[in-house]
Amino acid sequence: MSTLPKSPQPPRRTSAMGDLATDILRRHGLPQASNVALLPDRHPQYRHCERHGRYPESLVDEQGTVRFITPAGCPRCRAERQLAALLDRAAIPERYRDCDFANFRISTPAQARVVEACRAYAADFAANTDGRALILLGPPGTGKNHLAAAIAHALLAQGRTVLQAMVWEVIERIRATWRNGDGPSESAVIGAFAGVDLLILDEVGKQHGSPSERLSLFKVVDSRYRARPTILLSNETLTDLEEYLGPAAFDRLCHQGTLLHCQWPSYRRKGTQGEGTES
Structure with a gap:
């Protein structure tokens, strides 16, 4: 029995995925391989974060080159970890780490003015590098730490x-x-407090205000004067604060500084500003 000749078969079509893989090999001067493909060839690719949802893993640049985003992983999770590390180094108390301007609850014009002044202080911080201080005074629970x-x-x-x-x-x-x-020398300790861009001093005036305390605090304030700004948080009146700090330190802090009075009812008693806001 004679065998019928086989009819010619149409050339095998490769998938778009295979075409792209072949094109990449050819572009780099490599021989075509039938078992090579780019998996997958659709970009950008995405992954899913249980906390933040979908995020891109790759992108295509203006030249059509596929680039994978590094480091891998959810960018929002990574940003949160980086912020937590910065807050650790800044020694921001744990209870205040989620506090920002957006979640400060404003219910009076006085609060709105103080918040706006603090926003401006942060936004125009470059203008404060001459040592301009910010003093927040008010009773406990009014949101100074927030x-x-x-x-x-x-x-x-x-x-x-x-x-x-x-x-x-x-x-x-x-x-x-x-x-x-x-241990470290006195100048080294003072230098550590003097070297940061912003120093926040809390509970100013709660101590006895002895001559040695005043001298120590003056050395820190003086080391930052005309160089880097300082924020003071205090529950004391302005008169009591001046008496505690002493004329020299008080004068340096008030020179071109900003004084904000947080005179409104305690959030802690009303239970509206959140657990973290105590002072």
């Missing part, structure tokens, strides 16, 4: 360095240098 944290968030986003410390901690660190000859 506003300071909001300013810190804004500056960290600008790539600035921020450090928050209780006044008693600053004084104790300086005093420790007097007792321990093997």
Whole structure:
């Protein structure tokens, strides 16, 4: 029995995916391989984050080149981790780390004016590098720490360095240098507080205000004068604050500085501003 000749078969069509893989090989001077394909060839590609939803894993640039985004992973999760690390280094208290201008609840014109002044302070921070201070005075629970944290968030986003410390901690660190000859020197400790772009001093005036405390605090304030700004948070009146700081330090802080009075009922008692807002 004679065998009928086979009819000619049409050339096998490769998928678009195979065509793209072949084109890439040819572009780089490599031989075509039947078992090579680009998987997948649709870009941008996306992955899913359980917290933030879909995010891109690749993109196509203006030349048509596929580029994978590095580092891999959800960019919003990565940004949150980076911010947490910055807040750790800034020593922002845990309870205030989610505080920003957007979630400060405004119910009076006085609050609106103070918040706007704090926004402007952060936005125009470059103009404050001459050491211009910001003093927030008011009773406990009025949101002073919330506003300071909001300013810190804004500056960290600008790539600035921020450090928050209780006044008693600053004084104790300086005093420790007097007792321990093997540790850092007094000038090194003062230099650490002087070196950050913004220093936030909390609970100013709660201490005894002894001559040695005043001297220690004056050294820190003086080291930042005309160089880097400082924010002071205090529950004291302006008169009591001046008495505690002493004329020299108070004069330096008030020179071209901004004084904001947070005179409204405690959020903590009303339960409207959130657990974190205590001062």
